[in-house]
Amino acid sequence: MRIKRFAAVVAATTMTIAFTACSGGTNASTDANTLTLASVDQGSVEDVVKAFEDANPGVKVNFTTSGADQYQQQIRTQLASGTAPDVMTVWPGNGNPGATFVLAEPGYLMDLSDQPWAAQLPESVKSVAQYDGKTYNAIFGLNGIGAIYNQEAMEKAQLTPPGTWTELLTFCRNAAAKGTPAFALGIQDNWVTQIALFALVATTVYGNDRDFDTKMQAGQATFADSEWTTAMAKYQEMNETGCFQESPLSTSYEASQELAATGKTLGIIQGNWVVALLKGKNPSGTFVLKPLPATDDPATFVMPAAAGAGYGVNAKAKNTDLALKFVNFVMSPEGMRVFNAKQGSLPSLPNSGSEVDPAFTDLTTFINDNRTVPFMDQLWPNAKVQQTMLSGLQEIFSDQATAQQVLTRMDAEYQAGS
Known part of the structure; x- marks a missing residue:
């Protein structure tokens, strides 16, 4: 992605x-x-x-x-x-x-x-x-994925960003009880299906095994027999717990932005690039990006961040x-400043002069502390692995496939090579 x-x-x-x-x-x-x-x-x-x-x-x-x-x-x-x-x-x-x-x-x-x-x-x-x-x-820019919260909506709901997986599920239940779902999810656009999954995979897979990609490339690991199954299960548990609005499959990426920007949800799980779009829809809004908890040990948290x-x-x-x-x-410094500021990305070149949005303080810290992993698909051997994952995730949300079936298909495409 x-x-x-x-x-x-x-x-x-x-x-x-x-x-x-x-x-x-x-x-x-x-x-x-x-x-x-x-x-x-x-x-x-x-x-x-x-x-x-x-x-x-x-x-x-x-x-x-x-x-x-x-x-x-x-x-x-x-x-x-x-x-x-x-x-x-x-x-x-x-x-x-x-x-x-x-x-x-x-x-x-x-x-x-x-x-x-x-x-x-x-x-x-x-x-x-x-x-x-x-x-x-x-x-020109570096991007990261996490949970982006609408500060005003959070204050209205009297809730704060969760810091652990258990707190995340409680947060989702409390948000739903107040009539404002925790996160907008627009998976009518199939590329969006991967975003929350990548946020979960970063910690569940790479938190304890930073060499997972090397093992995959050497044929020593697979999607279906790894912690990818845990991440998939957590994604489904979030959906079943009510972390997302009704009918994510009939909600577009654009519509999900509207929900998060206007406080109809408390936030959205997306890349930092969406913050600028949310501000465009709600110029007076305040948004902040945090790591999405995937375990109960914050010391293991890893964020997806990459070019x-x-x-x-x-x-x-x-x-x-x-x-x-x-x-x-x-x-150039001039062009990069315009792009990074408008898009909310971090500059790819040192000494570019770009100012980083305070919304991305946590992301910057994770990058500086080497607690990030590339977006998973960037190191896959061909584009079919991702295509299989995206269509498969839509099938999971529509009860047409199981996570194990999708991961097995991804393994088949991965092993086919470039």
């Missing part, structure tokens, strides 16, 4: 859905002063585009924004057919159809290794921005010079 971003994610139901244009079609012009851009950074890329245009008088960016599911259904087809934009959202690693490895391997992305920021990327970011030793992804989605350049871009100028602007 890259989510966004670090959503992120996938299964195609149709290949004919058109992007929702925000400023003309992405291939509307081949003028030397016109750039085409496709992005999933709804609500934040707009300010970056404006700043870029202001810094480059005479330049026009024709861009589209869309949700992760819709975007991923389209981008590979557009690249293969030669209709893709000059610059596009690209996720880190290998976990979905729009990820770095998936798009770089067939030659769809331009090598950005010689750009001034590429050598400055931290090793943890560089490893998922590169393919075969070359950098293809301009990753967020960045931007790649089409290897067949119609305006290469302007495309490179845009990604370099995104990675």
